[in-house]
Amino acid sequence: MTTTNAPAAAGTAPAAADPLLDVSGVTMRFGGLTAVNDVSLTVGRGEIIGLIGPNGAGKTTFFNCLTGLYVPTEGTVTYQGTVLPPKPHLVTQAGIARTFQNIRLFANMTVLENVQVGRHSRMRQGLLSAVLRGPGYHRSEAESREKAMELLEFTGLAGKADHLARNLPYGEQRKLEIARALASEPGLLLLDEPTAGMNPQETRAAEELVFAIRDRGVSVLVIEHDMRFIFNLCDRTAVLVQGQKIVEGDRETVQSDERVITAYLGAPLEGTAPVTETDQ
Numbered sequence: 422m423t424t425t426n427a428p429a430a431a432g433t434a435p436a437a438a439d440p441l442l443d444v445s446g447v448t449m450r451f452g453g454l455t456a457v458n459d460v461s462l463t464v465g466r467g468e469i470i471g472l473i474g475p476n477g478a479g480k481t482t483f484f485n486c487l488t489g490l491y492v493p494t495e496g497t498v499t500y501q502g503t504v505l506p507p508k509p510h511l512v513t514q515a516g517i518a519r520t521f522q523n524i525r526l527f528a529n530m531t532v533l534e535n536v537q538v539g540r541h542s543r544m545r546q547g548l549l550s551a552v553l554r555g556p557g558y559h560r561s562e563a564e565s566r567e568k569a570m571e572l573l574e575f576t577g578l579a580g581k582a583d584h585l586a587r588n589l590p591y592g593e594q595r596k597l598e599i600a601r602a603l604a605s606e607p608g609l610l611l612l613d614e615p616t617a618g619m620n621p622q623e624t625r626a627a628e629e630l631v632f633a634i635r636d637r638g639v640s641v642l643v644i645e646h647d648m649r650f651i652f653n654l655c656d657r658t659a660v661l662v663q664g665q666k667i668v669e670g671d672r673e674t675v676q677s678d679e680r681v682i683t684a685y686l687g688a689p690l691e692g693t694a695p696v697t698e699t700d701q
């Protein structure tokens with residue numbers, strides 16, 4: 422895998438000029454609780470953007486608002502210039518794919534089948550053709566298998582194509598989730614804590630994988646608690662605290678922001694010591 426191990430444009434201003442994703446004023450309330458409060462964010466083509474914040478800050482809720490799992494109380498999500506309807510299958514068709522904090526694989530299907538399921542939104546064969554199993558169906562199946570195998574090569578799982586998903590080690594299950602998400606041929610991939618439960622070696626490999634995904638032309642928005650992972654990868658990082666975006670910028674901007682330090686450590690520090698991966 423050949424990757425470019427550097428953010429696309431470190432130190433950029435906190436907004437993409439011609440955004441692929443343009444989130445404007447998204448608010449999500451659950452009864453009296455405002456989980457996400459008036460959050461705006463852009464992701465440009467070829468960017469890797471980080472989303473960090475303490476537990477319960479609203480990060481996953483924000484993802485759910487982007488992907489149609491939740492209908493935001495207020496605000497809009499625009500992808501490639503079109504406002505997205507809050508329906509997961511339409512969001513996938515539009516070109517946004519995601520992984521979940523808690524792995525959601527089909528445990529009793531093979532690794533290859535899991536990726537083929539991810540291609541469902543890009544299959545052109547209708548129900549009738551699938552039922553009759555005509556030549557079109559067989560062609561489509563062969564193409565689906567070939568594309569799924571390419572993604573397994575890309576993620577390093579080709580040797581396990583016939584294994585049941587539930588038998589993969591944890592780190593490989595996370596990779597498989599990413600392969601399945603890529604199978605829908607997204608322009609934007611949302612990763613929710615992709616390194617949770619990984620050892621340091623697996624985490625470094627996951628970094629390489631995210632760079633390689635970006636190099637395939639897929640932009641990435643990633644939630645992660647591992648600060649080193651975030652700051653190694655991301656062109657910009659946004660910080661959510663109690664549902665609000667308190668700062669967004671490059672590594673230096675985020676690490677030296679006193680509000681970030683306060684949010685993570687609970688009290689302002691003397692000076693502006695940078696946040697490190699041990700400060701989670």
Ligand SMILES: Nc1ncnc2c1ncn2[C@@H]1O[C@H](COP(=O)(O)OP(=O)(O)OP(=O)(O)O)[C@@H](O)[C@H]1O
Nearest residue numbers: 451454456474475476477478479480481482483522
């Ligand atoms: N469906 C829901 N109904 C009610 N409250 C919810 C719902 N989903 C999330 N919340 C609440 O919204 C707040 C934000 O939760 P969320 O899971 O988005 O945070 P997070 O930043 O992703 O946290 P973590 O880092 O621990 O995963 C929490 O107080 C949570 O309890």
